[in-house]
Amino acid sequence: MAQTTNNNSAIHPAKPPVLVELKGLNKVFVSDEVETRALDNINLTIVKGEYLAITGPSGCGKSTLLSLLGLLDTPSAGIYQLAGHNASNINADERARIRNKEIGFVFQSFNLISDLTVAENIELPLTYRTDLSHKQRQDMMYASLIKVDLVHRANHYPSQLSGGQQQRVAVARAIAGKPAIILADEPTGNLDSKNAQSVMALLDELHQDGATICMVTHDPASAARSQRIIEVFDGQIISDKPATAPATITSSAVAV
Numbered sequence: 001m002a003q004t005t006n007n008n009s010a011i012h013p014a015k016p017p018v019l020v021e022l023k024g025l026n027k028v029f030v031s032d033e034v035e036t037r038a039l040d041n042i043n044l045t046i047v048k049g050e051y052l053a054i055t056g057p058s059g060c061g062k063s064t065l066l067s068l069l070g071l072l073d074t075p076s077a078g079i080y081q082l083a084g085h086n087a088s089n090i091n092a093d094e095r096a097r098i099r100n101k102e103i104g105f106v107f108q109s110f111n112l113i114s115d116l117t118v119a120e121n122i123e124l125p126l127t128y129r130t131d132l133s134h135k136q137r138q139d140m141m142y143a144s145l146i147k148v149d150l151v152h153r154a155n156h157y158p159s160q161l162s163g164g165q166q167q168r169v170a171v172a173r174a175i176a177g178k179p180a181i182i183l184a185d186e187p188t189g190n191l192d193s194k195n196a197q198s199v200m201a202l203l204d205e206l207h208q209d210g211a212t213i214c215m216v217t218h219d220p221a222s223a224a225r226s227q228r229i230i231e232v233f234d235g236q237i238i239s240d241k242p243a244t245a246p247a248t249i250t251s252s253a254v255a256v
């Protein structure tokens, strides 16, 4: 059937659903009678399919924000909604369950387990998922290995791979469970420029496939590859702007 050109949804495409909502989020660390306000009244909304970069000087609260987003720590006050879950006031078991299903982590130092093979590293987080059979886990592991182009390395150990390959394994581990969001903490911080480029290109590709990515980075070139740059200073978001790099324009054009 012929499509009408004045179709309302073509003029006003449906807004992507909200995936992350932070309202009035605070984090205060107290140690030896010293109180550090690491995050102060953070309000942030991330919609499905967004690629955003969090930047700011050392000590401004970037890692604390990523830890709260990743349910690795709990806020001192405020509301966190993630993929329809109220993630602010939940016990540790529930936090772990949501984290395992909805969040994929990529760390600066790869965090692979040295005495597990590439395939075993990728499958490990899936083994905590009671909703998946062994066959489903294997299929998901292979699909993510294909995505990062490392099927031929499935039975190798991390020490047998380059840094860039290890980070691609870490990305495969992050995406294998089809999480709602990928959280990356300085994903190119330990890589030379060639390997950094290949990891950033992989993140671009995942974003073009529809992944939601939130990346902490000190590197302006990496931040410019995202769609939206959030700058943190002294625990507060001081700016929230679209990124303007050509790579972003290309990826938006592809998404349309």
Ligand SMILES: Nc1ncnc2c1ncn2[C@@H]1O[C@H](COP(=O)(O)OP(=O)(O)OP(=O)(O)O)[C@@H](O)[C@H]1O
Pocket (backbone or CB within 6 Å): 029, 030, 031, 036, 037, 038, 056, 057, 058, 059, 060, 061, 062, 063, 064, 065
């Ligand atoms: N577990 C903790 N106990 C006490 N203070 C902490 C703790 N974690 C972080 N902080 C403090 O909270 C503030 C924010 O730290 P955070 O690690 O989030 O900054 P950052 O922007 O990620 O820094 P960097 O870029 O150097 O990694 C800092 O003042 C830090 O010293």
